[in-house]
Each structure stands twice: as structure tokens, then as C-alpha cells.
Amino acid sequence: MHRVPRVACINDLSGYGRCSLTTALPVLSVMGVQACPVPTAVLSKHTGFTNFSFTDLTDGMAAYLRSWNDLDFDMVYSGFLGSERQMSLLRQFFQYQKSKNPDCMILLDTVMGDCGKLYSTYNRALCDSMRELVAYADIITPNVTEACLLTGTPYHGEALHTAEAVAMAESLLTLGCRAAVITGIVREDIICNLTYTGAEPEFSVIHRTKSLFSGTGDLFASVLCGALANRKPLADAVQIAGRFLSDVTQYTLGQQTPLDEGVLFEPLLRNICEYL
Numbered sequence: 515m516h517r518v519p520r521v522a523c524i525n526d527l528s529g530y531g532r533c534s535l536t537t538a539l540p541v542l543s544v545m546g547v548q549a550c551p552v553p554t555a556v557l558s559k560h561t562g563f564t565n566f567s568f569t570d571l572t573d574g575m576a577a578y579l580r581s582w583n584d585l586d587f588d589m590v591y592s593g594f595l596g597s598e599r600q601m602s603l604l605r606q607f608f609q610y611q612k613s614k615n616p617d618c619m620i621l622l623d624t625v626m627g628d629c630g631k632l633y634s635t636y637n638r639a640l641c642d643s644m645r646e647l648v649a650y651a652d653i654i655t656p657n658v659t660e661a662c663l664l665t666g667t668p669y670h671g672e673a674l675h676t677a678e679a680v681a682m683a684e685s686l687l688t689l690g691c692r693a694a695v696i697t698g699i700v701r702e703d704i705i706c707n708l709t710y711t712g713a714e715p716e717f718s719v720i721h722r723t724k725s726l727f728s729g730t731g732d733l734f735a736s737v738l739c740g741a742l743a744n745r746k747p748l749a750d751a752v753q754i755a756g757r758f759l760s761d762v763t764q765y766t767l768g769q770q771t772p773l774d775e776g777v778l779f780e781p782l783l784r785n786i787c788e789y790l
């Protein structure tokens with residue numbers, strides 16, 4: 515019998531703007547993974563828009579997760595979180611799932627900000643709680659802004675020297691995760707993603723599209739999650755996610771859509787398994 519990998523996806527549901535659950539669920543389904551959502555908040559649009567509604571779902575989350583205590587997951591994948599209480603519930607969920615299945619892989623996308631700025635619903639206290647949550651994760655995927663926030667490094671743009679990036683990755687591992695993937699390191703006409711597990715650092719290079727589309731971090735983490743759930747080794751999964759992102763951003767650029775609309779992954783989604 516073919517077993518379908520099962521992933522708990524903890525993220526917000528943004529009605530418009532292509533991010534979080536509206537990215538994770540289709541990507542994982544197409545990659546042959548059962549994606550089980552835990553919505554952390556419902557927004558009418560993501561926070562990059564000037565006008566959006568936000569409903570925090572923390573109150574229902576304890577009972578929601580408790581009812582899953584009789585389920586096992588191959589992976590837990592979390593993204594945008596709305597409150598410190600959610601982070602504490604997640605810590606318990608991570609620990610519980612690990613105690614039931616030591617092979618359960620925890621992928622924590624440390625969503626907090628971009629381009630040197632926090633997202634509008636985030637604050638310093640939430641960043642501190644996110645830093646504590648890293649200790650319970652196997653793999654984290656901060657962008658440069660988030661890597662700076664987690665390590666207490668001053669942000670000076672997306673261009674990091676190799677030594678600087680590796681030092682930051684080493685510092686991330688001291689927070690307690692097993693691996694860190696720092697995404698979106700800019701080098702003139704390329705973008706690098708750095709994978710670090712404590713052994714040799716691996717830089718994987720992708721095409722740089724100079725426009726900054728929203729939601730690319732969520733798409734990257736979702737494809738990474740799908741590749742890992744399909745048992746790809748981490749460095750290969752990073753390459754797969756990078757190649758898909760590179761193709762999707764170039765395609766989107768050609769369509770000249772507004773940046774807030776995110777990347778047009780739908781027309782390319784059906785081909786995603788060819789990247790595996």
C-alpha cells in the first residue's frame with residue numbers, strides 16, 4: 515500500500531494575496547502529501563495590503579490541537595503565528611508529536627518580517643517567543659531579516675558576505691534547531707539560500723528577479739516541506755524549492771502583475787513533481 519505522508523500545517527488563512535495556507539495546501543497536495551491545516555488567524559488579505567481584517571484564532575487552538583493527540587504526523591510545518599500564546603501551544607504540540615514519533619520532522623518557518631521590517635502584526639515580544647520556539651524545531655527557514663532578528667545581528671540589507679552568513683547560521687544553531695536554511699541572500703544578479711547543519715555550509719544559487727514579490731518565503735517553505743515529506747535530503751530539498759521559486763518568479767515577472775498579488779504559481783503547480 516502506498517502511504518501518503520501526513521503534515522500538520524500551522525499557518526494563517528489569508529483570503530487574498532497568495533501566502534500561508536492558500537499556498538501551503540495546494541503545493542503539498544500536488545506533491546502527494548496530506549496537508550492538515552491548523553489556522554492561526556483569518557485575514558481578509560495579507561498584512562502587506564493597507565486594508566485588511568484580522569481575526570485571531572488562539573482561543574480555539576488548544577482544543578483543536580488536543581483533539582489531534584490521537585493522530586501521528588510525519589512532519590509539522592508552521593508559519594505565520596498571531597500571538598505568544600500560540601507559540602506556547604505550538605511548543606507543546608511539537609514536543610508531543612516528537613514524543614509519539616521521534617522521526618516526526620518539525621519545520622519552523624520563522625515568519626516575522628522582511629526587508630529589515632517586522633510585519634505589522636508582529637512585535638519584539640513575539641520575536642522573543644519565536645526565538646524560544648526555535649529550540650523545539652528541526653529545521654528553520656528564516657530570511658535575512660528574520661535571521662538578524664533571531665541572532666540579534668543589526669540588519670544592513672539582504673546582501674551578506676559568505677563569512678557573515680555562515681556566522682549567522684552557526685548562531686542560529688546555538689538556539690537549538692538542527693538545521694538552518696537562510697533564504698534570499700542577495701548577490702548582484704543571483705540569490706543564495708544557505709543550508710547549514712553544523713557540517714559544511716552549502717550555498718545553493720538561484721536566478722534573481724529584482725522585483726520583490728510577497729509570499730515567496732511561504733512558497734519556498736511549502737515546496738521545501740513537500741520535498742522533505744517525499745524523503746528528499748535537506749540540501750536537495752533546498753535546491754528543488756529554489757528551482758521552482760526561480761521559475762515561478764521569472765514567469766510572474768513576465769505577466770507584469772502587482773507585487774502585492776504575489777507570485778503566480780497556479781499555472782506552474784501541475785509541473786511541481788518534475789522538480790523532485
Ligand code: PXL
Binds near residue numbers: 528533557559594730
Ligand atoms: O508571507 C508571509 C505572511 C504570512 N501571513 C501573513 C502575512 C505575511 C506577509 O506579509 O501578512 C498574514
